[in-house]
Amino acid sequence: MRMDPSTPASAATPGDAPGEAAVAASTTATVTTAAGTIDAHKLYGHDESLVRALDGVTVGFERGRFSAIMGPSGSGKSTLLHCLAGLDTLSSGAVYIGETYLANLSDKELTELRRTKVGFIFQAFNLIPTLSANENIMLPMMLGGESGDADWIAQVIDAVGLGDRLTHRPSELSGGQQQRVAVARALASKPQIIFADEPTGNLDSRAGTEILEFMQRAVAELHQTIVMVTHDPIAASYADRVVFLADGRVVDDLADPTPEVIFDRMRNLGD
Amino acid sequence: MSVRSSTLLARKSLRARLGRTIAIAATVVVGVSFVVGSFVLADSLRATFDNLFAEVNEGIDLEIRSAVAFGDGANRDPVPLAVADTVRGVDGVDAVVPLVQGVAQIITPDGDLVSTGGAPTIGTSWAGDDSIGGLVLRDGSFPAGADQVAIDKATADRESIGVGERVEVITEIGRRTYTVSGLVGLGNTDGFAGASLALFDLDTALAVFDRGDRVDVIDVTVVDGADVATVQGRIEAVLPDGLEVITGEQVAEETADAVGGFIDVFGTGLLIFAFITAFVSAFIINNVFAITIGQRLRELALLRAVGASARQVRRMIVVEAVVMSIIATAIGIVGGIAVARLIVALFNAAGLGFPDSGTVLAPRTIIIAAIVGIGITVVSVLVPARRAGRIPPVAALRPELGFAAINTRRLVGAAIVTVLGAISFAIGLFVRPGGSWGLALFAGGGALLLFLGTASMSAAVAKPVTSALGWPIAKLFGTPGALARQNAGRAPRRTAASAAALMIGVALVSAAAVFAASLRDTFVRTLDRAVTADYVISDSSFQGLAPSVAETLRELPELSAVSPFRAIPVEIDGDTTTIGAVDGASIEQLLNLRLIEGSVDGLVDGGLLVNEDRADELGVGVGDRIEFMLANGDVNTLDVGGIYAESAVAGNLLMSIDTLESINNQPPRDFFLVARLADGVDARLADQAVRAAVADLPQVEVQTNAEFRRQQEDQINQLLIVITALLLFAITIAIVGISITLALSVFERTREIGLLRAVGMNRRQLRRTVRWEAVIVSVFGALVGIVLGTLIGIALATAVPDNIIDSVSFSPGITVFIVIAAVIAGLFAALYPSFKASKMSVLEAIATE
Ligand SMILES: Nc1ncnc2c1ncn2[C@@H]1O[C@H](COP(=O)(O)OP(=O)(O)OP(=O)(O)O)[C@@H](O)[C@H]1O
Numbered sequence A: 001m002r003m004d005p006s007t008p009a010s011a012a013t014p015g016d017a018p019g020e021a022a023v024a025a026s027t028t029a030t031v032t033t034a035a036g037t038i039d040a041h042k043l044y045g046h047d048e049s050l051v052r053a054l055d056g057v058t059v060g061f062e063r064g065r066f067s068a069i070m071g072p073s074g075s076g077k078s079t080l081l082h083c084l085a086g087l088d089t090l091s092s093g094a095v096y097i098g099e100t101y102l103a104n105l106s107d108k109e110l111t112e113l114r115r116t117k118v119g120f121i122f123q124a125f126n127l128i129p130t131l132s133a134n135e136n137i138m139l140p141m142m143l144g145g146e147s148g149d150a151d152w153i154a155q156v157i158d159a160v161g162l163g164d165r166l167t168h169r170p171s172e173l174s175g176g177q178q179q180r181v182a183v184a185r186a187l188a189s190k191p192q193i194i195f196a197d198e199p200t201g202n203l204d205s206r207a208g209t210e211i212l213e214f215m216q217r218a219v220a221e222l223h224q225t226i227v228m229v230t231h232d233p234i235a236a237s238y239a240d241r242v243v244f245l246a247d248g249r250v251v252d253d254l255a256d257p258t259p260e261v262i263f264d265r266m267r268n269l270g271d
Numbered sequence B: 001m002s003v004r005s006s007t008l009l010a011r012k013s014l015r016a017r018l019g020r021t022i023a024i025a026a027t028v029v030v031g032v033s034f035v036v037g038s039f040v041l042a043d044s045l046r047a048t049f050d051n052l053f054a055e056v057n058e059g060i061d062l063e064i065r066s067a068v069a070f071g072d073g074a075n076r077d078p079v080p081l082a083v084a085d086t087v088r089g090v091d092g093v094d095a096v097v098p099l100v101q102g103v104a105q106i107i108t109p110d111g112d113l114v115s116t117g118g119a120p121t122i123g124t125s126w127a128g129d130d131s132i133g134g135l136v137l138r139d140g141s142f143p144a145g146a147d148q149v150a151i152d153k154a155t156a157d158r159e160s161i162g163v164g165e166r167v168e169v170i171t172e173i174g175r176r177t178y179t180v181s182g183l184v185g186l187g188n189t190d191g192f193a194g195a196s197l198a199l200f201d202l203d204t205a206l207a208v209f210d211r212g213d214r215v216d217v218i219d220v221t222v223v224d225g226a227d228v229a230t231v232q233g234r235i236e237a238v239l240p241d242g243l244e245v246i247t248g249e250q251v252a253e254e255t256a257d258a259v260g261g262f263i264d265v266f267g268t269g270l271l272i273f274a275f276i277t278a279f280v281s282a283f284i285i286n287n288v289f290a291i292t293i294g295q296r297l298r299e300l301a302l303l304r305a306v307g308a309s310a311r312q313v314r315r316m317i318v319v320e321a322v323v324m325s326i327i328a329t330a331i332g333i334v335g336g337i338a339v340a341r342l343i344v345a346l347f348n349a350a351g352l353g354f355p356d357s358g359t360v361l362a363p364r365t366i367i368i369a370a371i372v373g374i375g376i377t378v379v380s381v382l383v384p385a386r387r388a389g390r391i392p393p394v395a396a397l398r399p400e401l402g403f404a405a406i407n408t409r410r411l412v413g414a415a416i417v418t419v420l421g422a423i424s425f426a427i428g429l430f431v432r433p434g435g436s437w438g439l440a441l442f443a444g445g446g447a448l449l450l451f452l453g454t455a456s457m458s459a460a461v462a463k464p465v466t467s468a469l470g471w472p473i474a475k476l477f478g479t480p481g482a483l484a485r486q487n488a489g490r491a492p493r494r495t496a497a498s499a500a501a502l503m504i505g506v507a508l509v510s511a512a513a514v515f516a517a518s519l520r521d522t523f524v525r526t527l528d529r530a531v532t533a534d535y536v537i538s539d540s541s542f543q544g545l546a547p548s549v550a551e552t553l554r555e556l557p558e559l560s561a562v563s564p565f566r567a568i569p570v571e572i573d574g575d576t577t578t579i580g581a582v583d584g585a586s587i588e589q590l591l592n593l594r595l596i597e598g599s600v601d602g603l604v605d606g607g608l609l610v611n612e613d614r615a616d617e618l619g620v621g622v623g624d625r626i627e628f629m630l631a632n633g634d635v636n637t638l639d640v641g642g643i644y645a646e647s648a649v650a651g652n653l654l655m656s657i658d659t660l661e662s663i664n665n666q667p668p669r670d671f672f673l674v675a676r677l678a679d680g681v682d683a684r685l686a687d688q689a690v691r692a693a694v695a696d697l698p699q700v701e702v703q704t705n706a707e708f709r710r711q712q713e714d715q716i717n718q719l720l721i722v723i724t725a726l727l728l729f730a731i732t733i734a735i736v737g738i739s740i741t742l743a744l745s746v747f748e749r750t751r752e753i754g755l756l757r758a759v760g761m762n763r764r765q766l767r768r769t770v771r772w773e774a775v776i777v778s779v780f781g782a783l784v785g786i787v788l789g790t791l792i793g794i795a796l797a798t799a800v801p802d803n804i805i806d807s808v809s810f811s812p813g814i815t816v817f818i819v820i821a822a823v824i825a826g827l828f829a830a831l832y833p834s835f836k837a838s839k840m841s842v843l844e845a846i847a848t849e
């Protein structure tokens, strides 16, 4: 099956793939798919040592929502996120962001996509140590030689709530502040979707809560789309939806979860 | 702890860091290669000449020559031919062979001078006996008769001259045609270490070298079974006063020593550059060890945490360094032989006739190579190893361990080292305790300290300076430029250390540039001030001119004055000095002596002119007398006829050529001539006439004042180029050093690079970031080097006597060139690390802890 790189709608695949109309309607609150995978497989190694990190994952993440991915360690969460963000490639299957299939993009186009359409937040080391917080936030725009949407950036920076610490280097910020800057950087270029891999994994619960609330606000008030990997049921409960992975497959999907329900599902998954 | 476990750990760790290990090893290899190359070259040359002189003096049992009262024997009086007959009658003497040697320039069939690339063009008399002097006939026969010459086979082959052909040879009596009677070689070689040889029979040699009935030396063999010492005693008894008889071995030794001295100077010059190269290598090795150990701190701390002692960790690092340096030194020794061959090839390509010598690898060379290669590495690693040993085991648990910050104590230490270096350097140059050894020790040691101190101190300014240098780059190249600027300033000590290697090379080039510019400007000023002649006439191979050239030119009506320059060594009050000789009658038209007292007539009247400073030293004035001794022991006394101020060309003492010829017995030869056009002649026509007069003597170089000046300037420039070329090794190492350091930094910033790529930096931007960081670092090194080098150059130029350099000049062109070259060097240095950085997989980078 040959896929047209620019229009997933032309692909002979069911439901999840967004149509062009959906993109046009994205400014409205209509729920459409911001990114997703179709029958994604990711294999590592050969023969006996073969690992199926992703084993037929078909999933779509809605625009304007805060989604969480959970699952046991080694279930393929990070792998899925990396493939979705264009940092890694699938062994087979398809990944799309908005209306673009990633498989057919060159390294240059992927870089461009990461810079303009995707935001990424890692567990730690999110910031360039030589740049100030403010410069870190502006980095994707600076790399593209653009100034970005000034109103929007002001709004984002305001939401970060760092005040005069914005001119400080990362080493002078707390871990929580650093992560907030990382979220702000992900938001600043107004990407179509933001991926976060355990963004609160390195933080204590108070700092973690700050970040989660910030992300929640970004979705609710700034109409952003966030997909977050987490181990923590409480963190996941901030999301609108939780997708469960186990052994490289989607095994469950919860809407408007509470920590209790998540915890329950997790326990079931464990065995 | 067992050495074995240290060795095991060291080996594992070496293997794990193969790339970096190879990089450090390569630096050692280059440093050692150059040191070994210098020794091998000097030793090989010396061996070549030793062999040459052993051959040349083969079969000679005794030699009769004039004794000298002082000096190295370069100014011996000739020996009367009649002595040969006297000696022939001595009991036990077999062959008696008078020898004459002079300058004989062979003309090729194309009409050009045979080119020896700076080696002498020797003309000599044939002993008449092939058991003496190692000459071997390769083809034809030895020369016999006034129109025969034999030449060396190497030259004949090169110029396609065959036996029986007619060739022209220029000697003391001018250009004549001879028939090639045969081709000769020396022992089993065809050539004479690059020199050309024209062989005449004795009578012909006496005639062409205009010697009358006097020869240079007389070689003697004793009859079979006779005792050489006994015969030597018998000959001594019959020799006239002023002659001596020595053994053949002594002759060979003396000649070899004379050339050996020259080779030593040459070898020492090369060695200086070799040590500079090694010194620069040391900087880089040190820096790379410091960085890699810094990067391994966590691993080392982990070792400590699992129970390794501080000593074990330290020893592991030292063992690692020793193993690596032993291998590198071995490779470097092999590389050194290649370097020696390369230098011979380079010099030959530049037109200097280096004898194609065998390769001599003396045990001494290997020992020094080991000291340099292993020593430098071990010394370089000691400090980082100590630091590694001090790592607390808990460091393994800490997330980040940075490069040590600059602290004030370090800075003060560096400043003290710098000041001490400057003082020692100045003492070496200006006070010179203990002659040339003191100069080398104080100035060399001082320079070493200066470089060390400056390298260390420059860390303090690295941040602001790189920030200033990076400003235009950040403005021009956007975010990559800005990141490059910040990266260059983020580890000032590392930046300073990697720039330091380049700094040293650049400082030396800058110092040489200031020195050369000062030398050139002083020379031009001197020429303008002191010389009023229109022409300078010299021999293109620096072997001097036969007096007949001056005679020929004097006959030209277009020239109103022609004066040769000669000089003889003399001893005045026990000090050896030289007295120059010029044409007394015309010197006033040719040189501006700036006479203070008396007149030039003193010269014509057989007196002396004395420079005012020397006159003060000797305490003489016009009318006083100066007593001096010649090399042959004769004592003469001359009146002081005048005192002059301008010593730049004339030297300190002057006599007339006539006076010189009346007291000196050696065959005359003019160093060079100066001449002046007659008033009112057409300069262009006169120029043609002057050149036409010596047109049949291609070795005679006629230059107008302007041409002469340009040639001298060119020579100074060439010297600068040679110095720069020799420093190129050091500079190349420095560039490699920047490259390695940067590659290590890139490796260290893997995580950061992954992040940049993840948020959308493309490969080109990433390469650009690394590239401009390299440029900033190398320009920083160049700037520090230019500042330090210029100061050193000023010191050097000031230390040199005023008649050589009277004021300091600069060449801004070279400075600009250095900065541009530094930018290019940075771009080169960035090739590998930027390639490395752009090849990093984003995913792996962000997965790196
Ligand atoms: N580069 C790789 N080479 C080989 N196997 C890999 C590689 N990266 C991941 N894997 C394997 O793929 C599987 C999924 O890994 P992944 O990192 O996606 O898990 P995860 O769900 O993020 O786990 P965690 O919660 O521990 O972060 C694991 O079994 C892992 O061992």
Ligand SMILES: [Mg+2]
Residues within 6 Å of the ligand: A077, A078, A079
């Ligand atoms: Mg993971």
